[in-house]
């Protein structure tokens with residue numbers, strides 16, 4: 392029986408493991424490895440930050456994952472040899488017939504000097520908890536959300552953060568005392584589409600929030616409370632909220648799989664240049680948004696490609712990079728960005744909503760994944 396080893400149990404790894412168990416139980420055995428003991432949806436970090444959700448309530452324990460032909464191991468991957476398909480962890484080693492790298496994107500806070508000691512972030516669970524406490528004591532001044540690199544996970548998330556910050560201060564009766572600005576390296580909030588970018592700019596503008604484009608923030612001057620921009624300018628703040636520089640995890644950079652920081656793959660089936668080695672999710676170099684919906688859709692294609700090859704068939708439906716990303720708009724309403732990266736000659740995206748119905752859809756999105764992966 393072929394042994395499939397999946398590194399990383401995020402959106403991609405969980406969906407791949409589930410689909411393999413559904414379609415190939417009895418034909419492959421699968422080992423799913425993650426260094427954590429639980430999975431958290433990216434958007435749950437906003438619930439911890441703004442809705443006071445306790446951390447424990449948004450963590451979904453891997454101990455609940457129970458699927459035919461699947462074994463979960465809580466171990467940290469310490470080296471990957473893609474030629475030999477050999478993986479070493481802090482607890483042992485694995486030889487895979489088919490290896491899938493789904494280790495996501497890591498954050499490099501140190502890439503922005505001053506950020507760790509002088510800023511807050513909500514892209515990690517501990518970061519969201521800390522920012523929630525800092526926010527509770529913040530009642531006036533200038534908040535700067537700084538996007539510190541590109542690409543970053545979930546392109547709408549910095550703007551969601553800004554819209555929800557607006558609500559937070561409105562609810563506390565302090566909105567007039569707080570300035571909120573977003574600065575980033577992109578010329579527009581969502582560079583692939585003028586229309587969606589304009590909708591974001593309109594939503595921000597209606598709430599008195601400015602987007603400052605083309606800003607490459609290099610470091611924070613924590614004495615002066617100023618973000619130093621690469622062109623020599625600086626942006627003052629009283630509270631700096633950073634979207635950290637994203638990188639492939641070091642173990643992937645050390646493995647020879649990456650080129651230019653991320654792992655190149657065939658767009659159609661997510662195969663790397665190494666035989667029987669795939670990479671899927673945020674870790675890939677595909678020119679598209681890094682988001683859970685795309686990671687899980689790509690994982691389904693990897694499962695189908697594995698099944699097709701085992702059965703001597705061709706993959707029927709190649710990966711198209713199509714998905715809907717939900718976006719909190721404040722006031723309990725949610726919008727979605729419908730994106731299609733590879734279905735046509737150019738990527739396309741459009742904004743639907745915001746509405747209360749889409750807020751209900753987002754709840755449904757999370758609960759179906761919870762039931763499918765952990766049920």
Ligand SMILES: Cc1cc2nc3c(=O)[nH]c(=O)nc-3n(C[C@H](O)[C@H](O)[C@H](O)COP(=O)(O)OP(=O)(O)OC[C@H]3O[C@@H](n4cnc5c(N)ncnc54)[C@H](O)[C@@H]3O)c2cc1C
Pocket residue numbers: 398399400401402403404424425426427432433434435436437466467468469493494495496513514515544545548640642671672673674681682683684685686716717718
């Ligand atoms: C604030 C925020 C909001 C978001 N909102 C949305 C949204 O509304 N919709 C959406 O689609 N996406 C959203 N995202 C993005 C989404 O969370 C990611 O794009 C998605 O998780 C990527 O899936 P992945 O499987 O590639 O990687 P991940 O889900 O990051 O999984 C990678 C896994 O690898 C593990 N790992 C890493 N290194 C090692 C190692 N050395 N050893 C062992 N294990 C390791 C990690 O523990 C992790 O579990 C949001 C993200 C954030 C931060």
